[in-house]
Amino acid sequence: MALSLHNTISRKVEPFIPFDPTGKKVGMYCCGPTVHDFAHIGNFRTFVFADLVRRYLEFRGYQVNHVMNITDVEDKIIRRVREQSTTLAQYTTKYSNAFFEDLKTLNCVAPHHIPKATDYIPEMIDLISRLMERGIAYQAPDQSIYFSIEKYQGCGCQYGQLVKLDFEEMRQGDRVSEDEYEKECVADFALWKARVPDDGEVYWPSPWGEGRPGWHIECSAMSMKLLGTSFDLHLGGEDLAFPHHEDEIAQSEGANLQEEGKPFVKYWLHGAHLLVEGKKMSKSLGNFFTLRDLTDQDYNGREIRQLMISAHYRETFNFTLDGLAGARTALNRINECATKLREAAGNTQANPATEVVEKFTTALDDNLNVSSAWAAVFDWVRDCNRKLVDNSMDPETAASELAAWEHIDTVLGVGVDQEEAPAELIELMEERTKARKAKDFSRADAIREELTSKGWTIEDTAEGPRLKRL
RNA sequence: GGCGGGGUAGCCAAGUGGUAAGGCAGGGCUCUGCAAAAGCUCUAUCGCCGGUUCGAUUCCGGCCCUCGCCUCCA
Numbered sequence: 007m008a009l010s011l012h013n014t015i016s017r018k019v020e021p022f023i024p025f026d027p028t029g030k031k032v033g034m035y036c037c038g039p040t041v042h043d044f045a046h047i048g049n050f051r052t053f054v055f056a057d058l059v060r061r062y063l064e065f066r067g068y069q070v071n072h073v074m075n076i077t078d079v080e081d082k083i084i085r086r087v088r089e090q091s092t093t094l095a096q097y098t099t100k101y102s103n104a105f106f107e108d109l110k111t112l113n114c115v116a117p118h119h120i121p122k123a124t125d126y127i128p129e130m131i132d133l134i135s136r137l138m139e140r141g142i143a144y145q146a147p148d149q150s151i152y153f154s155i156e157k158y159q160g161c162g163c164q165y166g167q168l169v170k171l172d173f174e175e176m177r178q179g180d181r182v183s184e185d186e187y188e189k190e191c192v193a194d195f196a197l198w199k200a201r202v203p204d205d206g207e208v209y210w211p212s213p214w215g216e217g218r219p220g221w222h223i224e225c226s227a228m229s230m231k232l233l234g235t236s237f238d239l240h241l242g243g244e245d246l247a248f249p250h251h252e253d254e255i256a257q258s259e260g261a262n263l264q265e266e267g268k269p270f271v272k273y274w275l276h277g278a279h280l281l282v283e284g285k286k287m288s289k290s291l292g293n294f295f296t297l298r299d300l301t302d303q304d305y306n307g308r309e310i311r312q313l314m315i316s317a318h319y320r321e322t323f324n325f326t327l328d329g330l331a332g333a334r335t336a337l338n339r340i341n342e343c344a345t346k347l348r349e350a351a352g353n354t355q356a357n358p359a360t361e362v363v364e365k366f367t368t369a370l371d372d373n374l375n376v377s378s379a380w381a382a383v384f385d386w387v388r389d390c391n392r393k394l395v396d397n398s399m400d401p402e403t404a405a406s407e408l409a410a411w412e413h414i415d416t417v418l419g420v421g422v423d424q425e426e427a428p429a430e431l432i433e434l435m436e437e438r439t440k441a442r443k444a445k446d447f448s449r450a451d452a453i454r455e456e457l458t459s460k461g462w463t464i465e466d467t468a469e470g471p472r473l474k475r476l
Numbered sequence: 477g478g479c480g481g482g483g484u485a486g487c488c489a490a491g492u493g494g495u496a497a498g499g500c501a502g503g504g505c506u507c508u509g510c511a512a513a514a515g516c517u518c519u520a521u522c523g524c525c526g527g528u529u530c531g532a533u534u535c536c537g538g539c540c541c542u543c544g545c546c547u548c549c550a
Contacts, residue, residue, distance in 0.1 A: 015481085030478080036528070037543095038548075039530095039550080040548090040549090040550095043514070045550085046550085048550055049549095049550045050548090050550085051549040053550080055550090068482080073533080080548075081548070082548095085540080112498055145511060157498060160544070169477080169479070169480080169545070169546075170479055170480085171478075171479070171545090192547080193547080195547070195548085196548090219539090220550045221547095231479080242550065243549080243550025244480090244481085244544070244545075244550080245544075245545065245549055245550060246549085246550070247480095247545075248479095248545065248546070248547080249546090249547050249548075250548075250549095252549095253547090253548095274549095276545095277550070278481070278545085278550095279544065279549095280550085281543080286544090287542085303546095313488090316488075316489075316499075317488075317489060317490095318489085318490085318547095320481075321481070321482070321489090322543060323480070323489095324487095324488070324545070326488080328487065328488085328500080328501085329487080329488060329500080331500075331501095332487085332488070332499065332500035332501080333500085334497090334500095335499085335500065336498095336499055336500070336503090338513095339499090339513095342513065342514085343514095346513090346514090363538080369490090371494080375490075375491095376490095377488095377490045377497085377498070377499090378490055378491080378497075380489090380490090380495095380498060380499070381489095381490065381497050381498035381499085382498085383498090384497095384498055384499065385497085385498075386515095388515090391513095391514055391515070392514090392515070394514075394515095395514060395515055396515090433497085442510095445509080447509055447510070450509085450510080451509095451510065451511090454510080454511075462510080463512070464512085465509080465510080465512050466510090466512080467512095467513075467514095472513095474512085474513090
């Protein structure tokens with residue numbers, strides 16, 4: 007068995023074979039956030055999905071080079087910079103820092119490279135120059151540079167690889183912003199936007215005059231710079247397939263920097279969107295959440311993460327508060343089991359048990375069938391609990407099962423280290439034990455209540471009482 | 477209208493040509509000073525109608541419903 011993934015280009019699940027001749031190194035790019043505000047949980051579903059892919063590739067032994075960009079120049083950002091009389095850097099730093107904190111909360115592994123668009127202006131200009139030289143880009147009367155779909159197709163390139171669209175039928179709609187009306191064809195898109203008064207201080211010099219990059223060019227420039235002109239995986243939310251990713255392909259392949267016969271990207275993965283309480287997130291419906299909105303309600307990052315990766319990435323997922331509560335219970339079940347295994351194992355070390363790891367791997371190999379992978383985990387939890395109950399869990403087996411879980415959790419990223427109770431609480435617990443022996447149950451219960459008020463609970467187990475965080 | 481996802485128990489969600497994983501919630505039992513944890517156990521004819529088949533939830537056709545994209549939204 008080997009890993010296979012759904013490729014948007016072919017619309018099929020294909021065996022994953024990286025470009026690297028040794029089959030080890032994998033280049034992976036994920037479109038990151040536009041830092042105009044705090045990211046919402048819909049955004050994070052995509053980033054957690056990317057994190058799962060990255061972790062699973064590493065679990066499978068690949069050496070991943072993971073790149074995620076930060077888009078720090080864009081219409082909305084520029085507008086807010088103007089409205090708030092601040093600077094671009096000041097404004098975007100605030101939200102990109104918040105974004106990094108949120109990623110950490112969700113226990114996402116930091117990408118190896120996190121390029122900011124504004125740090126790659128020269129690379130973008132080079133790429134646009136190349137497209138100008140090849141005659142695929144042109145300068146419109148408004149001084150902006152546009153990508154010509156027609157010229158691109160004239161070079162024998164295919165526009166519309168990711169999404170089948172009838173470009174003949176396309177009309178210039180309301181959503182086409184005013185500063186783009188001078189382009190030759192509706193489908194053409196901006197590579198470089200000429201400076202306008204509203205841009206304020208946000209502009210860079212270029213061979214075509216002052217201005218700023220278009221939306222798509224940054225990802226082409228940064229991904230090719232950091233991962234090479236052809237790389238293995240490109241991920242993003244499903245809405246990005248068109249136009250963003252389609253245009254990335256056009257720019258990157260239009261520049262013709264790839265080796266003969268190699269595409270810009272081999273596998274395109276798109277994560278489906280999130281509904282919240284069954285509806286599309288919107289501020290007017292009151293179901294619009296940033297990560298902070300949820301952590302403020304005392305849900306932690308692991309719970310949110312678990313819920314987000316409880317269902318297949320290609321299917322719309324209904325994110326609910328009930329679901330979050332369920333995630334909490336489900337994770338407790340796993341943590342409980344891991345704690346008991348740790349106790350049973352003591353200092354014994356062992357290699358990971360193979361059965362659960364194999365089931366888990368088989369599930370994820372199949373286009374990241376994470377639901378099935380969770381089933382393997384929970385089946386394993388029940389099996390372990392049975393053995394713990396009937397005392398057939400010897401230290402070697404416990405250590406081996408625990409190691410298996412730790413291995414699996416390098417992918418899931420939801421395990422929690424057991425928090426040590428403070429000494430004074432342990433004293434209280436011991437006092438309660440004495441009270442119980444003396445049949446002074448009212449004193450014992452009083453101590454239980456006192457501990458509860460401090461956020462801890464006592465569980466009386468066969469091995470004696472145990473303090474647990476509430 | 478075009479393209480692409482979906483419709484499986486109260487909720488979330490896998491999966492298969494031979495009568496359906498897992499999680500949450502709920503009921504019962506065991507254990508328990510209390511409590512918790514854990515174990516056992518109960519709860520579904522898989523959107524509708526046809527067709528193919530010995531047999532379909534799974535394949536084919538039609539229909540209904542729902543969601544997303546269709547130019548800067550993950």
